[in-house]
Amino acid sequence: MPSTPNESSEGFRPGTIAKGKRKRVLSGMRPTGPLHIGHYFGALQNWLKMQEEYDCFFFVADWHALTTHYADTSLVAENTREVAIDWLSVGLDPAKATIFIQSQVPDHAELHLLLSMVTPLSWLERVPTYKEQIEQLRDKDLGTYGFLGYPLLQSADIVIYDADFVPVGEDQVPHVELTREIVRRFNAAYGPVNWKKARARALAVLEKQLGIESAGGDVKSETAHQRVEAAMHALTLDHRLSLLANAKVPMVEVLREPQAMLTETPRLPGTDGRRMAKSYGNAIWLSENTDSIRAKVRNMMTDPQRVRRTDPGRPEVCPVFAYHKLFSDAATAAEIDRDCRTAAIGCVDCKAKMADALVRWIEPIQQRRCDFEAHPQRVWDILDDGSVRARKAARRTMKRVREAIFSWERARGGAAGPTRATKKATTGN
Numbered sequence: 351m352p353s354t355p356n357e358s359s360e361g362f363r364p365g366t367i368a369k370g371k372r373k374r375v376l377s378g379m380r381p382t383g384p385l386h387i388g389h390y391f392g393a394l395q396n397w398l399k400m401q402e403e404y405d406c407f408f409f410v411a412d413w414h415a416l417t418t419h420y421a422d423t424s425l426v427a428e429n430t431r432e433v434a435i436d437w438l439s440v441g442l443d444p445a446k447a448t449i450f451i452q453s454q455v456p457d458h459a460e461l462h463l464l465l466s467m468v469t470p471l472s473w474l475e476r477v478p479t480y481k482e483q484i485e486q487l488r489d490k491d492l493g494t495y496g497f498l499g500y501p502l503l504q505s506a507d508i509v510i511y512d513a514d515f516v517p518v519g520e521d522q523v524p525h526v527e528l529t530r531e532i533v534r535r536f537n538a539a540y541g542p543v544n545w546k547k548a549r550a551r552a553l554a555v556l557e558k559q560l561g562i563e564s565a566g567g568d569v570k571s572e573t574a575h576q577r578v579e580a581a582m583h584a585l586t587l588d589h590r591l592s593l594l595a596n597a598k599v600p601m602v603e604v605l606r607e608p609q610a611m612l613t614e615t616p617r618l619p620g621t622d623g624r625r626m627a628k629s630y631g632n633a634i635w636l637s638e639n640t641d642s643i644r645a646k647v648r649n650m651m652t653d654p655q656r657v658r659r660t661d662p663g664r665p666e667v668c669p670v671f672a673y674h675k676l677f678s679d680a681a682t683a684a685e686i687d688r689d690c691r692t693a694a695i696g697c698v699d700c701k702a703k704m705a706d707a708l709v710r711w712i713e714p715i716q717q718r719r720c721d722f723e724a725h726p727q728r729v730w731d732i733l734d735d736g737s738v739r740a741r742k743a744a745r746r747t748m749k750r751v752r753e754a755i756f757s758w759e760r761a762r763g764g765a766a767g768p769t770r771a772t773k774k775a776t777t778g779n
């Protein structure tokens with residue numbers, strides 16, 4: 351890969367992860383449809399807080415959408431714009447966070463490929479979402495290479511930015527765990543500062559383990575040497591890694607191990623009381639017009655035991671009350687809580703109050719949405735600009751990764767390798 355003048359002028363230090371002042375956060379969403387208020391309280395609210403404190407990278411995972419929607423890609427681009435508008439409308443700020451599109455940083459794909467070389471198939475097959483989704487989405491034929499690699503592509507997304515934290519929902523934690531395992535394996539494989547020395551040391555350890563007698567000094571019988579080499583060759587990568595660890599070979603951290611950041615989220619049920627999900631038809635969209643929101647609220651499920659107006663209710667089991675807690679002020683929520691239990695308020699009035707509060711909350715979001723919808727080019731500009739920034743960071747990591755794997759610089763006699771002079775001196779041997 352030719353490097354830009356800018357990159358080569360930085361000089362090359364193998365295996366160093368740049369330490370910024372702020373910790374890095376990375377997260378993504380698949381562009382499979384508009385976002386609902388459950389997404390807001392489950393993820394976006396947390397992203398908004400994080401953009402103030404961390405160096406945040408948020409991206410639309412269009413390649414991930416492809417892993418399940420490859421047969422119909424007609425909505426991916428549109429949904430990408432919609433998701434971006436949802437993000438910007440709730441207040442994600444391109445001046446604070448890097449907001450971008452995955453496929454505009456093709457370096458993710460290169461890292462995915464390189465990670466795939468050290469990733470055992472069994473690790474991917476045992477990811478819980480894999481078999482589950484294949485079962486759930488039977489109509490989609492997910493017996494593809496791309497779908498199996500879904501979590502590995504996610505690993506590449508994360509580590510290409512040296513992310514410290516990955517805010518995700520519980521379902522995604524196994525993907526971050528897999529990422530950590532892959533990073534450990536990758537670092538163990540490509541972390542040794544000097545492979546030749548590492549190999550020599552590992553061979554020495556192996557020799558001891560095999561109990562091969564050296565013939566004294568450095569001279570070993572050829573067959574003994576061959577036996578050690580053969581044994582080394584026969585080792586699985588995992589054995590080789592523990593051998594390197596035993597040999598106390600100097601190692602560098604090529605990739606950073608990320609940590610999942612589980613969000614403490616208030617549970618926001620759908621309008622029918624179940625988990626809010628597009629497929630249940632129980633969602634309220636961030637982009638939904640207010641008449642439609644009010645109609646949905648009127649039809650919301652309430653405490654099923656409150657049949658007559660005079661029956662006392664149980665706010666703790668009522669989804670309408672769960673919404674009051676989020677959208678109404680604390681005093682109103684306390685009042686509703688009391689009046690529901692004594693049947694002082696009826697469900698119709700209670701819902702109307704809640705709808706007012708919800709609409710008040712959502713109006714400024716929709717105002718911003720209106721602005722972006724009127725100027726879609728602004729949205730694309732923000733995504734393009736963020737993608738350029740993201741790409742710079744990604745390319746820095748890739749340079750380090752390529753060097754760790756191939757030692758190109760060393761071979762070319764660059765800063766990290768032997769100088770021309772020493773090379774000359776050794777060619778005579």
Ligand code: TRP
Nearest residue numbers: 376377378379380411414504507
């Ligand atoms: N798999 C995530 C989801 O379905 C989306 C995603 C892709 C992601 N790459 C990521 C999330 C990297 C966090 C980090 O929600």
Ligand code: SF4
Nearest residue numbers: 663668670690697700
């Ligand atoms: Fe739910 Fe409100 Fe009816 Fe109580 S009064 S059951 S909180 S809708």
